[in-house]
Amino acid sequence: MTLAITLHVLAAVVWVGGMFFAYMALRPAAAAVLEPPLRLTLWSKVFSLFFPWVWVSIFALFGSGYWMVIYIFGGFAQVGTYVHIMHGLAIIMLLVFLHVYYAPYKRLKQFVADKNFPEAGKKLAQIRVLIAINLCLGLLILIIVNVGQRLF
Numbered sequence: 001m002t003l004a005i006t007l008h009v010l011a012a013v014v015w016v017g018g019m020f021f022a023y024m025a026l027r028p029a030a031a032a033v034l035e036p037p038l039r040l041t042l043w044s045k046v047f048s049l050f051f052p053w054v055w056v057s058i059f060a061l062f063g064s065g066y067w068m069v070i071y072i073f074g075g076f077a078q079v080g081t082y083v084h085i086m087h088g089l090a091i092i093m094l095l096v097f098l099h100v101y102y103a104p105y106k107r108l109k110q111f112v113a114d115k116n117f118p119e120a121g122k123k124l125a126q127i128r129v130l131i132a133i134n135l136c137l138g139l140l141i142l143i144i145v146n147v148g149q150r151l152f
């Protein structure tokens with residue numbers, strides 16, 4: 001349990017914390033000081049370095065999560081409501097990330113490589129909205145799990 005929960009929390013910190021930094025600090029800073037060609041190239045590079053860590057986090061979160069549910073708690077029938085909510089929200093986050101990765105991010109990379117910055121800007125705008133959604137869901141999970149562990 002100790003290893004699984006440690007892995008679980010580290011993965012949550014990497015994914016949710018990474019989104020918080022990107023959205024709350026890097027995004028406004030890049031928008032304030034960089035012209036579109038440089039800004040879009042920066043984001044394409046940032047995502048290419050951050051998204052592999054998101055994949056690792058996803059495997060660690062789901063792997064350790066299911067492992068705890070099955071081997072520690074004895075199945076989904078035995079876990080608290082907050083674990084069901086965490087599970088449901090995590091699946092939504094996964095689907096949102098899969099969409100970002102295989103749709104707008106893939107095109108952002110291509111448009112940046114082609115130096116088509118107006119189109120790349122549209123893809124970045126889509127990614128920004130989707131990452132805002134996932135950031136809210138991630139923070140919500142952290143609130144629900146902490147409240148849930150104490151109250152229900």
Ligand code: HEM
Nearest residue numbers: 009012061062065066068069083086087090093141145149
């Ligand atoms: C983005 C996705 C997720 C985040 C941010 C997240 C976050 C957390 C956090 C912060 C904890 C509390 C750790 C502690 O007690 O110190 C936790 C516990 C747990 N999570 Fe997740 N989790 C996610 C996905 C999942 C998934 C997919 C499952 C699979 C069902 C899962 C199952 C569990 C279980 C079983 C516990 C232990 C609950 C307990 O000890 O009462 N989590 N999670």
